[in-house]
Amino acid sequence: MSEPKTDSKWHSEQARAERKARLNSLKDKNGGKKPIKTSNPVVRIILVVILVVAILMTGGWYALNSGLPQQTLSALSINGEAVKVAEMNYYFYMTASNYGVDMTDPATAEATLSMPSGVEEFETYKDMLVDSAAQMVRENYMLAAEAQKAGLALDDSDLQKITDFYDTLQQQADASQLTLTNFMAQYFGKGATTESLRPAFERLLLAQKFAAQQQESFEFGDAELKAYYDEHRDEYDKVSYRAFTFTAEVAEDASDADKEKAKADARAKADAMATLVTDEASFKAQAIANAAEDQKDAYTSNDASLMADTRYYSISSLTQSAWLYDETRKAGDMTVVDDTNAASSTVLYFVSRSIDDQPRVDVRHILIMADETTATEEEIAAAKAKADDILAQYKSGAQTEDAFAELAKANSEDGNAADGGIYTDIYPGQMVDAFNNWIFDPARKTGDTDVVQTNYGFHVMYFVRPAGVEWEINVRSVLADEAYRTYLTDLKTAYPYELNDLGLRFVP
Template sequence: MSDKEKKQNGQAGGVNSQKPEKKMTKYDLKMQRRREEELRQQKRSRYSTIAGVVILLIIVGVLGWKFYEGYQDKHGAYVTVGEHEVQRSEYEYYFYSGINSMYSYYGTYLSYMGLDLSKPLDEQAYMESMTWKDYFDQQAIGQLKQVYALTDAAAEAGFEYDASEDVNSFVESIETGAANADKSVSDYVKASYGTLATLDNVKSYVEKSSIASAYYESIEDATEITGEEVENYYDENKDNYDSVDYLACKIEADMPEEETEAAETETAAETGTSGETETAGETETAAETETVAETETMSEEEKAAQEAEQKAAEEAAMAEAKTKADKMLKQISDESSFEELYSEYATDASVESRKTNVKKSSVSPSAVAEWLFDSARQAGDTEVIEDTAGDAYYVVYFMDRYLDHTKTVDVRHILISSAAETTEDMTEEEKATAEENAKAEAKQKAEDIYSEWKDGEATEDSFAALAEANSEDTGSSADGGLYEAVTKGQMVAAFNDWIFDDARKPGDTEIVETDYGYHVMYFVGDNAEEWYTKIESTLLSNKMQEYMTNLTDSLEVVDKRGNIDYLHVSETESETTTGTAADTTAETAGETAGETETAGETETTAETEK
């Protein structure tokens, strides 16, 4: 077939035409392998890019979560109280306030309570099912519930209160504390209330607490206690308010010494007369060791016999004391005969036999108190009463039971402190001079104020104005130096003796010196009887406690992030633990100010917990 024919049949350059295969040279193979490698590199590059993006997203996610957690820790809800989200800084304010308050009250005695502020609180047991951290957590939660419950109620009632003065006082105390501790205000606040605390946010917490406290006081002031309520309460609780007059003679049993005590006494006596150089401590230890060794080698029968012998000796001693008491009892016919017999029978005749105006809680032992306050008791009744704990018998003569009608009093005063400012580097002579000068200055100032009052209107109102302007007693200055319903023994001795002088009458004034300084006094007059005011106070406290319970019961505390362990303990276990820091929030604002004054002393609390 010719070429022309092939073309016409479509075989030349057509679709079915085939070219001879080209032979692959070494160069061609090299280039092919290079192209294949480039394709593999491009593929790996795409995979690496995708993996890098995924890793980057993971890193961004982790960092974002950490940032979110950090932000939440500082600004998110640490706990939720009702509808209120409480940030960690606010929670720690109440947490460390509880610690500061306890330290200011107990100070170095905290160690006796098993609390060491230099160690983690969650590693120290407060009780079997509760750590010290749990305890302060519970206090903080209790305070938060009360504050938020009260501020919610205040807002609902349209109650308004200007807390600026409270906040300013707080700031002043913080600045003073920081200066005394040689810290900046910022560092001092953090040391006292936690790492997230700032002066601004703590001021807002003080303001909120002050509003809560003011609203609580307004409810308390509006709560009425009627005379009928007081009388009914007295009738149901007479034993707590009545007083008794009686005579008592204590006759102690001459109890035998324990075997170990006798051995130690004998050894000590021998040591005191010997010429040996052995120390007393070493001798006592040796005696104890020898006694223990002897006891350990005794058979059970010998131990039982020794215990029985000891018990028999003790019973004999008590029987002898009882015989003596019974003998005295038979000779008593009246008060005079009791007092004549007293010196003969009393173990310690220097102790006064006559007891007057004694409350049940003050009578000891309790068996004597129960006998005295028995409703069947009549004047002239006598009895011999055993005191097993004290190894003694009491011969008791009942004289009278009655309700003490002593009145309380109202008084105003202006305190001028005589405390001197001293430093550790001062000598004793310099300190004494400083104290003497401070005392003289205080006396002169008190006299000047007293003269100013007498030269002026010389009224109770003018005295109150001077007290507000000059008194250094923060507990009464805001009320014009007024203390109401003061009971006997409530004030320091000289103050107490002046206001309860039988000759005292309304309007009396004088300057009285106490350990606190000089008091310019103004006697206002008598108030209600002491028993009445005590019951009135108890009933008011009960009503306010009931009010707070009802107010906070529905306020749920939620700890979604698991910050507070004790909240997750079962209800049964929770009920066995102690209550919150206080039954009411009446003192919240006042305690806040007081805590900041001692925060310098307790700066280790927040710092330790960091």
């Protein structure tokens, strides 16, 4: 039997004693724990610095990710007024989206934004988008400022658009299982919240309202409209003509010689048809005779060879459009046009050319929905009664367009209710039959009202005015756009802007 290991026992007892002594040294005279300290001042300073840096790093990380810099710093100033980074980011994200850059995919977006722009003035894609976004911000700032000078302000219906927009964002955030703040940051940039962007959205709506008012303020006389039309007739006229195409029939693996022969055969058939055409009736007869069996009915019943009231830009073949819109073209002219790409030959017969004088009208309406296919008789009757009651309210009141617009805002179930139920520049056939027939009745005059039923429900109608004819409206729109662009160019001289390099570091 071996002896006990007294040395080991002694060492273990000694270790316990030393540990006890160390613990006692950490206690104060009352048995509490002493504060840790060092007698070396350098060490104390280092510890303090480490602690401060740790706090700053934690706070800085939180600040950066909470969007605080974006809500605090300015990205640019316009005529001395600072624009926060959060607002600039909204426009940057919208601009990027318009250029096909998905900012919700950071890795892909970063790679795209760092690519060369291909535009001499801008080194990278990001540089180009920053400039584009800055121009948009500037334009809206100056238009909003001019609106305020003119005494223009947002009304309740305008502000409701922001509320509705936020409600839509909330629904999308819920569907994405994100908070609204995180959702907005993902789609509009860090710092984007309902609170931080509300001034930007109000400014945007006011700018849009003023822009629409400004564009409508430009006036052009009949002589000015006619002069512009005369210089751009091809853009506003329409032609009617007949066409029939012979396509070369050839196998995909055919030799070049066989392909050329097939093209020649198609051309020969087109030429042969042309020799037999003397007028529209004979053209239609030849089209039916040459049509494939499964297409004969289209040429017989639907008169498929007739291309009525066709605009220049609707004709796919440049060769055909050039021939049809030639100033010397007259009724009865005929030609055969080859399309080498499609390996086909087309017989063309010119019928007429005319100015597009289709009428347009402006109208307001109040929709009380009652779908003819799904609503019960009781629901249809209730909708009719409500529509009649609204019309009675109108007739017992001021009977003005503004009064009708207010009733539309309060009662209409159509998407344009907030705009007073207005539809402008409506052309024949644009609306469903009953609606269309009422507004284009030759006896219709400004201020006329009625209740009209369509498959959507009941429409309380208010005829605003004849809006003019197609070509005049289109020419006036072009001239107004040109005048507005000139107005903006001149206005920009009064609203210089300057980019802020520090703030732009927080633009993606």
